[in-house]
């Protein structure tokens with residue numbers, strides 16, 4: 215391996231791209247697939263990239279004290295220092311000498327002598343003087359923000375929504391690795407057969423406590439299993455399986471999946487339909503490329519005959535379908551995705567309160583546009599993978615207020631989730647079951 219493709223250099227490169235707007239999971243996939251790394255090195259690059267993003271505000275706080283306020287630091291140089299700091303603070307087994315030497319070597323390889331001296335100087339100054347004590351930060355909000363590396367506005371929003379204790383519990387768990395789960399395809403197999411097959415390939419398999427017909431696996435990629443290749447399972451977070459449970463699909467139903475790509479819920483709905491009784495799911499999304507992804511997934515999951523996928527903005531369904539065509543409508547809306555914070559840790563730094571307000575408008579716009587297409591007595595489910603009430607309860611409440619012909623249905627699930635809800639909607643936070651955060655609401659059209 216030449217110097218400039220060491221795991222640390224690759225992590226710095228990937229992190230610099232993420233700071234420029236790339237998604238961490240896609241960037242990491244690209245970095246790992248374009249270099250021939252051992253398993254150990256792949257895991258190390260992954261750990262450095264996710265770990266540095268997860269702790270970015272904490273690491274930046276430490277770094278601040280060692281960089282003059284007006285000093286310009288190139289993004290990759292800053293990442294080199296953050297990656298070094300991350301290893302020193304969070305990775306017990308990495309020797310300090312290796313961390314320093316590699317960071318300095320990287321600065322030398324990629325930059326000029328001045329950059330090498332700067333990186334060397336900062337690392338040695340930190341070592342001599344020690345890092346500031348985060349617990350001594352006076353402002354309680356800033357202390358939480360730096361401790362958990364979550365922006366202040368997001369902490370305030372959570373505190374207002376769920377109180378201090380629950381907010382801390384959420385913050386404590388968002389940097390844990392995301393669990394991997396699969397949904398069994400009941401059309402072609404049984405949970406028992408899937409469990410047996412996965413175990414024979416060496417996977418650790420646990421039944422889901424969140425969604426029926428699902429398993430949680432260890433972190434070996436499920437996409438490499440035989441059952442995945444054969445379309446006997448699909449990879450889906452457990453909480454993401456709940457909106458379709460709430461939809462109460464019947465075999466002969468006409469279902470509209472208004473925001474469908476990549477098709478996780480489309481294939482889940484399709485498996486509940488009986489094409490002989492006319493059951494069909496119409497899956498919409500914005501772009502042809504996304505439609506192709508839905509179609510490929512439907513093919514792999516053996517449900518292509520029940521899926522009709524088309525590129526269409528859900529706000530423009532008016533001319534396309536006659537009113538009252540569908541028995542069930544799912545709006546799994548575009549959202550901030552803050553429930554997926556474990557899978558995409560950078561999400562917390564990218565979204566702003568303005569984005570959240572803007573998204574609420576889009577979500578209400580989609581709901582308004584699709585509901586005339588629902589039959590009387592039909593069921594509408596609105597769901598998101600976020601944990602903020604602006605995109606969740608507020609949307610559900612406004613929808614009900616503006617559509618008196620709808621009534622709220624209490625969201626029920628097949629497994630017995632702990633249930634102390636005071637609302638009909640279901641909000642799952644990442645600390646509840648170690649799953650993604652999700653929100654589900656359901657409504658019935660009265661007339």
Ligand SMILES: C[S@@+](CC[C@H](N)C(=O)[O-])C[C@H]1O[C@@H](n2cnc3c(N)ncnc32)[C@H](O)[C@@H]1O
Nearest residue numbers: 473474475476477478479499500527528546548
């Ligand atoms: C949360 S994702 C859907 C996930 C999907 N339901 C699943 O289970 O795999 C939201 C999707 O909505 C799509 N989207 C955004 N605005 C839309 C619109 N106006 N009409 C239709 N789809 C839209 C996005 O492209 C994205 O694929």
